[in-house]
Amino acid sequence: MTDTRTPRAMPAAAPVKQSAPPRAGRLRRARSVTVPAAVLLVLALLPYSAVEIPVLLDGPVNSPGSLQLFALCLVFGALALGYDLMFGRTGLLSFGHALYIAGGAYGTQLAMAELGLGLLPAALLTLVLGTVAALVLGAISLRTLALGGVGFAMVTLAFAQAGAIWVERNPGGLTGGEEGLPLYTDGVPAALVGVQNTVHIYWLALAYLALVATVVWIATARPVGRVWQGIRDNEQRVAVLGRSPFAYKLGAFTLASALALLGGVLHLLVTAGATPHTSTSEFTLTLLVMAVLGGSGTRWGPIVGGVLFTYLDQRLGGWNLGVEPMLILGALFVIAVYAAPGGITALGRRRSS
């Protein structure tokens, strides 16, 4: 059985940054702060614009409908980036990420509705319990790497499926089954409830994306990120150098899961409810597709992929094309694997250089 994590099978490895001359390095470092800061500023000011963009948007940019769409796009951009911490950075093909997203959404909802907690304590409790669960399940799942990367993929899928079954079964009327649950608004601050407050939700989603990007970018730039990259490219080499690949992989898994749990809370707030779709294996697969579509293992790729995919997924249905959005998106993805092996962001880079 050959290793599925062969270097040539990797989607366009990130260029080695240390080899650049010092001045270019300083320039790059300056750019690496100014570009995200500029993007963040533009996105933060977006709700002050009332521009109408026909076809692309139903209402003006600052209408609640558009802002809700943007917020959803940002949340998925962040979720895809968090997922890529495992897939693109560490080479762990997990099919169970949905478990932690659904866990964040349902956990927070249930902690508010059943325990009477406020949004913040409920989210915090979910985050702590969920991260402990991720640590345990991650440790179990990583043992199956003896079967090759695919064993890990399938075991994470199976654990996530247990969560999906639990949600669908609606035990004790807790999860609402196929209907899902409407957001328990009593626990949520008034500034985050109602259509007129969509702008606050949007800013919260933006803050979440900024947080995930900061955590992922800083972590991957630090020594731990180099070890992850080493594991991705050649795990044996890392083991020979005296680092325990298991601990680093578990670290990547747990960090990604914690970010996903928080993402679940955001998904709950943006969609104003816990939807069973977040627990399905298809949900994880779409995150994988987003990361690869945009450019896995790169800074911006997963974000671009997540935003674009979510936008199309939401809007294609409204354009009356007579087909399911997922048919177009799935086919688009298959084409992208051949036409843009490094993702959309790599395509732009190739053209500009």
Next chain:
Amino acid sequence: MDTLVLLTLTGLGLGALYFLIASGLALIFGLMDVLNFAHGAFLTVAGYTAWRTAETVGGVPGLLLAAVVGTVTGLALAVVVELVLIRRLYGRVREQILVTVGLSLAIPAAVQTVWGADARTFPVPDALSGTVGVLGARVPVNRFLLIAVAVLVLFGVQLFLTRTRYGLIVRAGVEDRAMVTALGIDVTRAFTLVFALGGALAGLAGVLGGIYFGSLSPHQGTSLLIFAFVVVIIGGLGSIPGVALSALSVGLVQQYANYYAGGYGDLAVIILLAAVVLARPKAGTDSPLLRLRRALTAPRAQSAGGTA
């Protein structure tokens, strides 16, 4: 007693269905390292073409024709996917898996576009919709049909693998692809063959799944696929008898737990999986099931070595 008989036979029927799905997956994975996520989608499409055929023709001849149409649909779909998509990514396992992931999203959506999201009733002729008395239990006839087909397929696949030249190449390719290629044998041909075989098995499973559940929906194949994945992990990757054994245990555990543990059969299967994963002590060592299988198949491997 009669409940136990009914549960056992239903569990065996479900296990038979899992075996049909999982055996195709295991063959493809064993030879090509490709985790075929589109397998469930093949199953769904085959189920729908079979449903259309059975609706149009009707009766037992309709069902027989539907079985043929479904199997051929799965086979044709798999061959097209292998030739057009998978082959181009030769040696790039990760991209190959990603392509099948894309298909697993697109194909059910295509099915939903054509036939709608609602579940369709699969027409089962009267001869198969009744029950038979076994030790006081009224067991649906279709359970026996599934078990019989699965046993036939198990023997057919084993005969193909052990008695034909192509089977030999496939088995050798599963063991050591690089060596087979070095001997000057065209492994890509074997890839197409195995993909076709897997597709045909998925197609047949689509038809039988329609009969077993009595209905079809666009995402049914995908949800069945997940249990097939579980079966493949428990059974050991790339071994047909191991997959058969684990398919039976998963089917039985699911049915027993559904009845005796208040409908939590699906969760019981996941717990079984976790137990098996934990029982496998360390990297490089085998699962208890694999060791048992090796003990059972060791003498035959010797005689096969003598004739080859």
